[in-house]
Amino acid sequence: MPNCENCGQKWPWKTVVKNTMKFTNKAKCPYCEKTQYLKPKSRKLTAIFSYIPTLLIIALTLILDLDGWGIFLLAAALMIVFLGLYPFMTKLSNDDQMPT
Numbered sequence: 520m521p522n523c524e525n526c527g528q529k530w531p532w533k534t535v536v537k538n539t540m541k542f543t544n545k546a547k548c549p550y551c552e553k554t555q556y557l558k559p560k561s562r563k564l565t566a567i568f569s570y571i572p573t574l575l576i577i578a579l580t581l582i583l584d585l586d587g588w589g590i591f592l593l594a595a596a597l598m599i600v601f602l603g604l605y606p607f608m609t610k611l612s613n614d615d616q617m618p619t
């Protein structure tokens with residue numbers, strides 16, 4: 520779980536997921552109210568997060584011979600799993616520095 524860079528408090532899982540679902544990397548610390556930026560721990564993780572779900576969906580669709588609904592449910596299930604894991608793979612920062 521990420522720690523606030525300003526006050527050092529550990530953020531609850533719920534707070535991180537809520538902000539991830541808002542598609543924003545900016546969030547206010549629930550403890551010290553300072554704006555923090557969510558960033559992935561490393562560039563490699565960002566790449567894994569953007570490619571693995573897509574590859575898994577394509578691979579499983581071919582292997583399991585899924586139809587429209589199967590693909591939809593599979594994508595939804597994968598999204599929930601990745602969203603649930605995401606807070607464990609993020610860090611908080613005082614400044615908005617995009618990984619380069």
Ligand SMILES: [Zn+2]
Pocket residue numbers: 523524525526527528548549550551552553
């Ligand atoms: Zn804080």
